Every structure is written in structure tokens, then in C-alpha cells.
Amino acid sequence: MTAVSELRTPFTELLGIEHPVVQGGMMWVGRAELAAAVSEAGGLGIVTALTQPTPADLAAEIARTRKLTDKPFGVNLTILPSISPPPYDEYRRAIVDSGVTIVETAGASPEPYMDFFHEHGVRVIHKCTSVRHARKAERVGVAAVSIDGFECAGHPGEDDIPGLVLVPAAADALSIPFIASGGFADGRGLAAALVLGADGVNMGTRFLCSEESPVAEEVKRRIVAATELDTNLIFRPLRNTARVAKNSVSDEVVRILDGGGTFADVQGLVAGSRGRRVFEDGDLEAGIWGVGLVQGIIRDVPPAGEIVTRVVREARVVLDAALRRFSA
Incomplete structure (x- = not known):
């Protein structure tokens, strides 16, 4: 992997990283090896807190990440309504007690936790799917925002605004x-994001399809083979839209809900344990699993660090070529 010169923006200056490329927190995916590889290459790797079964396990995973890199990395903490919620307070305590100073929040507003994070010197990056939510996040004191366009994997919100307008x-x-965030996998995307006014990009699906990604090789091969047409939007009638890979399970979820079904009618199909089996066992029909439209331009499974340097190098080439093309 050939090093590239730093690509600095207000986002990199804020966090002390070299390149404005973030590996978003992904359930069952954001583990030490992947996060460390991204950070070691100059981007920002993210460990996913709730992938770890207990706060103590999270502390151990953070320690493992530190053994692999001495560069900055963050921890994702997604806060969602649940019948039996995880012990969020204990996870937050594990994060700060481990000395982590960058947290990516998602799901509910981070407002109730901002005093705690500020008290411990934590800079919060909040994931949003709309400008109105981004503005609220700014008002409550987050250090930065990651804004997800309609193209993204997982939950794109209900406004259906693509990145070309949202950014x-x-x-x-x-x-x-x-x-x-949403639709970024190469230097063309990073260049476009910067021109549109962003300070960097967050990539999930691209890093899902990397050597260090802890998912079955069958998943990575499917992403490489798939096109931008191979996703489903589930839960639309429930106003809780999620973009997932197109397979027999997600097809059935769409059919049931479009036919007037309720969440209870699909609950067994969308269980998180089934999606975890996809990643761990490589059974692509075991459950639902998140993937973005950007899979249509992903064609290989390189090391995560190579992804970072390649994206930055390509972005420089694209921007320089555009300047030459349109200069007088």
C-alpha cells in the first residue's frame, strides 16, 4: 500500500486524522481489525459498540484496536427504541473509561447524552437523514454531522432525498x-462530495466488502456481483424504511407489508439473529442484511487501508482533471 499525502478538510482538522474517509459503524462488522486498518491508513475507523455483547466486551475490543493502531478511531453507539434496551449508560461509561474521544451516534437524538460526552472530552459525530435533524444536532452541541442520503444502506429516513440534493x-x-454518507465507494464520490460542500465521506458498504471485514466471503462475493438494482426497501408502509439486500426473505417482507400486513407478520423474518447468520455463515438467504445502492460500483475486495488510500488518490486525480478540463 503506497502512502498518499494528506487530504485535509475541517473534518480532518477536528479529529486529527489524515484523510476525510470514515468507516461507518456497522452492526456485526465494526470490529477491531477493520477499524484499526482504516485508521492506520489515515482515515477514521469505527468500532461498533452494540456488536459487543456487554460493556466489558466493548472495553476489551477497544483495547484490541489500540494494540493494532495508535491513530485516532471512534466508537459507534446506535440508540434505538427497544422492548429490552441494552444498558446504554454502561456502554457510554465503557467508552469514556477506555479513553475514546470520538463517538458516532445514530438513531435517537444524542441530546440526552451530550453533557456526559462533553464532560469527558468526547467529540460526537451524529448520523442524520435530513437537514432538519442535522440542524438540531448542531444546536445540541455535536462536533460534526454525518448526513445519509437515500442511497444508503440501513435506514435512509422517510424523505427520500438523494445525496446530490441533500449534501x-x-x-x-x-x-x-x-x-x-450513502452512495460513496471511490474517489469520484469523495471528489463529488467535497465539491458539493461536504468535508468528507462515510462509507459502509465499501468497507463491508474489504479483506478485514469480519463477514463471510459469500457476502463479499455477492456485493461484487450485484448491481445497484439488487436492494429492497422494507418497512415502507410502517414508516421505518430500511434498505437491505434483495433476497427471498426481503422479497417476502415487502410482499407481506405491501399486502396490508403488520410488523408482527414479518417479525420472524427480520430478526437480527437471522441477519447475523448471513454474515457469519454466508447463507445469503438466512435473513435480511443491509447493503447500499453503491454495491453496483464495487468490483473487488481489497484491504481496507488500500481502500482509503485509493479513494484519496482517485479524488485528487478527478479534481485535477476537472480543473484542467474546464480551465480557460
Whole structure:
């Protein structure tokens, strides 16, 4: 892997990283090896807190990451409504007691936790799917925002606004650094995001399909073979839209809900334990699993660090070529 010169933006300056490329927190995926590889290459790797079964396990995973890199990395903490919620307070305590100073929050508003994070010197990056939510996150004191366009894997919100509009709209509305998420996998995307006003990119599916990603090789091969047409939007009638891989399970979920079914009618199909089997066992029909439209332009499974340096190098080439093309 050949090093590339730093690509600095307000986001990299804020976090002390070399390149404005973030490996988003992904359930069952954001583990030490992947996060460390991204950070070691100059990006920002993210360990996913709730992938770890207990706060003590999270502390151990953070320690493992530190053994693999001495560069900055963050921890994702996704806060969602649940019948039996995880012990979020204990996970937050494990994060700060481990000395982590960068946290990516998602799901519910981070407002109830901002005093705690500020008290411990933690800079919060909050994931949003709309400008209005990004502006609220700025008001409650987050250091940066990651704004997800409709193209993203997982939950794109209910507004259906793609990045080409959402990113410049966020640039017009925010005064804090922000990164663009959803639809990014190469240097063309990073260059476009920067031109549209973002300070970097967050990539999930691209890093899901990397050597260090702790998922079955069958999943990675499917991403490489798939096109941008091979996803489903599930839970649309429930106003809780999620973008997942197209397979027999997600097809059935769409059919049931479009036919007037309720969440209870699909609950067994969408259980998280089934999705975990996809990643661990490579059974692509075992359950639902998140993947973005960007799989249509992913064609290999390189090391995560190579992804970072390749994206930055390509972005420089694209920006230089555009300048030459349109200069007088």
C-alpha cells in the first residue's frame, strides 16, 4: 500500500486524522481489525459498540484496536427504541473509561447524552437523514454531522432525498463540519462530495466488502456481483424504511407489508439473529442484511487501508482533471 499525502478538510482538522474517509459503524462488522486498518491508513475507523455483547466486551475490543493502531478511531453507539434496551449508560461509561474521544451516534437524538460526552472530552459525530435533524444536532452541541442520503444502506429516513440534493442543502444549513454518507465507494464520490460542500465521506458498504471485514466471503462475493438494482426497501408502509439486500426473505417482507400486513407478520423474518447468520455463515438467504445502492460500483475486495488510500488518490486525480478540463 503506497502512502498518499494528506487530504485535509475541517473534518480532518477536528479529529486529527489524515484523510476525510470514515468507516461507518456497522452492526456485526465494526470490529477491531477493520477499524484499526482504516485508521492506520489515515482515515477514521469505527468500532461498533452494540456488536459487543456487554460493556466489558466493548472495553476489551477497544483495547484490541489500540494494540493494532495508535491513530485516532471512534466508537459507534446506535440508540434505538427497544422492548429490552441494552444498558446504554454502561456502554457510554465503557467508552469514556477506555479513553475514546470520538463517538458516532445514530438513531435517537444524542441530546440526552451530550453533557456526559462533553464532560469527558468526547467529540460526537451524529448520523442524520435530513437537514432538519442535522440542524438540531448542531444546536445540541455535536462536533460534526454525518448526513445519509437515500442511497444508503440501513435506514435512509422517510424523505427520500438523494445525496446530490441533500449534501449541498446541508452545506447551506450547517456551520459545523459534516460528511456525506450513502452512495460513496471511490474517489469520484469523495471528489463529488467535497465539491458539493461536504468535508468528507462515510462509507459502509465499501468497507463491508474489504479483506478485514469480519463477514463471510459469500457476502463479499455477492456485493461484487450485484448491481445497484439488487436492494429492497422494507418497512415502507410502517414508516421505518430500511434498505437491505434483495433476497427471498426481503422479497417476502415487502410482499407481506405491501399486502396490508403488520410488523408482527414479518417479525420472524427480520430478526437480527437471522441477519447475523448471513454474515457469519454466508447463507445469503438466512435473513435480511443491509447493503447500499453503491454495491453496483464495487468490483473487488481489497484491504481496507488500500481502500482509503485509493479513494484519496482517485479524488485528487478527478479534481485535477476537472480543473484542467474546464480551465480557460
